[in-house]
Amino acid sequence: MGKGRAPCCDKTQVKRGPWSPAEDLKLIAFIQKYGHENWRALPKQAGLLRCGKSCRLRWINYLRPDVKRGNFTLEEEENIIRLHKALGNKWSKIASRLPGRTDNEIKNVWNTHLKKRLAPKKGSESSADESKPESSITSASSSSSESFFSYERPNSPKTTTPCNNDQFNDQAEKLSIEDKMEQDSEKQVSNELANITEDPKGSSVSLSSDESNIVNTSQIVEHKPEEEQLASPLPYLGHYDVGSMLEEVDKPNQLIEIPWEPDYDFWKLLDDDNSLESFQSNEVQLGEFPAIQNIILGEESVHDAEAKKWSQDFENEFGVVGEMKESNKDHFLPKNYAVEPEMDHTQAFDFDDIDMARPESELDLGYIQLWSSWPQNNNNNNNNSL
DNA sequence: AAACTGAGCAACCGCAGTCGC
DNA sequence: TGCGACTGCGGTTGCTCAGTT
Structure with a gap:
């Protein structure tokens, strides 16, 4: 234990305080795909302006799929x-x-x-x-x-x-x-x-x-019937497919540079003001993420077959599905959430145009369902999840 | 209706432990 | 063996909101 220990991160360069939905999504998406072998490096790789410790804490205490929410029995x-x-x-x-x-x-x-x-x-x-x-x-x-x-x-x-x-x-x-x-x-x-x-x-x-490592978790959470699956702490995420989430245990070891990391601008866009407008006016950037484009702008905005394939791949990989209806707006953001000032979540996550096979009840709930499926290991997971 | 107060909880801080070089 | 990097843990802080005055 040396003295004068360096701080874990430059606190002037990292965001602090409550997490925003966009940040959560980034973190979830990253961890789902790549795990979290190195918390210190994760924020940068995931495009998060957060301290690694903060990411770890957020994941462990709130975002993990098997966190049980609600009152203690x-x-x-x-x-x-x-x-x-x-x-x-x-x-x-x-x-x-x-x-x-x-x-x-x-x-x-x-x-x-x-x-x-x-x-x-x-x-x-x-x-x-x-x-x-x-x-x-x-x-x-x-x-x-x-x-x-x-x-x-x-x-x-x-x-x-x-x-x-x-x-x-x-x-x-x-x-x-x-x-x-x-x-x-x-x-x-x-x-x-x-x-x-x-x-x-x-x-x-x-x-x-x-015990935060998913590798461990994957060994302990058993697949349960739908009604017993743990609800996501995030209302807008609906339910995780815990079983699929656990496939992370098989994630490749090679990691860790997130493929889209060079496109940090994309993630930044999510956080920026007027994110939707930014997307709409910047097809070049969106081109890297047709699936996202699909989600945000609606499927009709994605014209080419390749983009649709991207869309499919993204959905397979991240399982971001759902819709956000005005009537459910109040359920979208939990209290204490860091709402990014001009971010209109209703618009940003308008998935109405996405034709996904899923139970009508979930449509009615207006969930953005984020179930994990690990294409590296199980390309059919999403089918099983539906 | 506004101000005040306290409870609840998410997040932060900093030390300790562990591991690898 | 010493040191630094990293993660984990427990204590603490501070924000939000509901209840009360």
């Missing part, structure tokens, strides 16, 4: 509590035992909800270690943490839950659990984790930072 909350009791502020380890949850998310939930809820209880008891804080976490089953924390029932009868926390009552048990977690990191320690398999490094699988 009662079971998850109970798991967090007892895992925190056993492991302390080892958020990544806790996250490794909560599939679909990130360390950052768990940390936030703990700091904002669970800690506050448990604090008064601990104060009223002689010893936090000897207490049974979990016993207070016994509301009626609910999928909403909001309802769960809407009231206190310190003395309420404990209902049977999937996680009987009695097993964590004494220190010995706590230690044994902790030991087991460490020792059996390649095996599972609880039923709720039974469907998670270990990663090759010997630690359990999670969305935590140290």
Whole structure:
């Protein structure tokens, strides 16, 4: 560890703050195609004016297809509590035992909800270690943490839950659990984790930072029925095809110069003001990306067969499909999103003219569906996804 | 209706650990 | 062995929004 460590990036040259949809798309598209073997180099290769750490964080905590969004379930909350009791502020380890949850998310939930809820209880008891804080976490089953924390029932009868926390009552048990977690990191320690398999490094699988590599993830997320597939965190992206996403494990090793990197202007256009107008008025640049042109301007704008082939290839590779309807405008950008000032997403992502075979329901939802398929390995993936 | 306040959460910061040269 | 590069982790910050006054 040397002193005077150089900063990870030139902070005057990188964009900071909330991510914009265009940035997300760039990052997703890049990682889908090339993975993320080198976070430091990724932003440049992907045409992002972001620090590599920022890209990594964004991917891990928000963009990954297997990130579970939404409120924590009662079971998850109970798991967090007892895992925190056993492991302390080892958020990544806790996250490794909560599939679909990130360390950052768990940390936030703990700091904002669970800690506050448990604090008064601990104060009223002689010893936090000897207490049974979990016993207070016994509301009626609910999928909403909001309802769960809407009231206190310190003395309420404990209902049977999937996680009987009695097993964590004494220190010995706590230690044994902790030991087991460490020792059996390649095996599972609880039923709720039974469907998670270990990663090759010997630690359990999670969305935590140290498990962020898709290679690992690909080994843990099983294909699920449509309704069980994890929703994309991005409303405008709809659902990922997680299974296909996992094909990244087979991505070629050679990487890493993104083919379109020289066309940085293209990506920049996405971020620039009046992006649509820019595209429309600059066919030369668009010519490099007929598929994009197709998406943005409508299929009728792409006349030649080659461009259509490009379109097909792009759709195969990136699976950018969908439409954005005015009625769904409000769903397009999540809160806190960095909206680029003059970027009209409704226009920029007007996919109405794209005739894609997909369920009508998805059309109605107005999703831009971004499912991954890795043409290097499986050119038919997109067919399977539809 | 406007101002204030606090909660929630995404993102950042900086240190630690690991690896390769 | 020492050093630098890189990634991971945990703490912290700051923005947004909903609720309250």
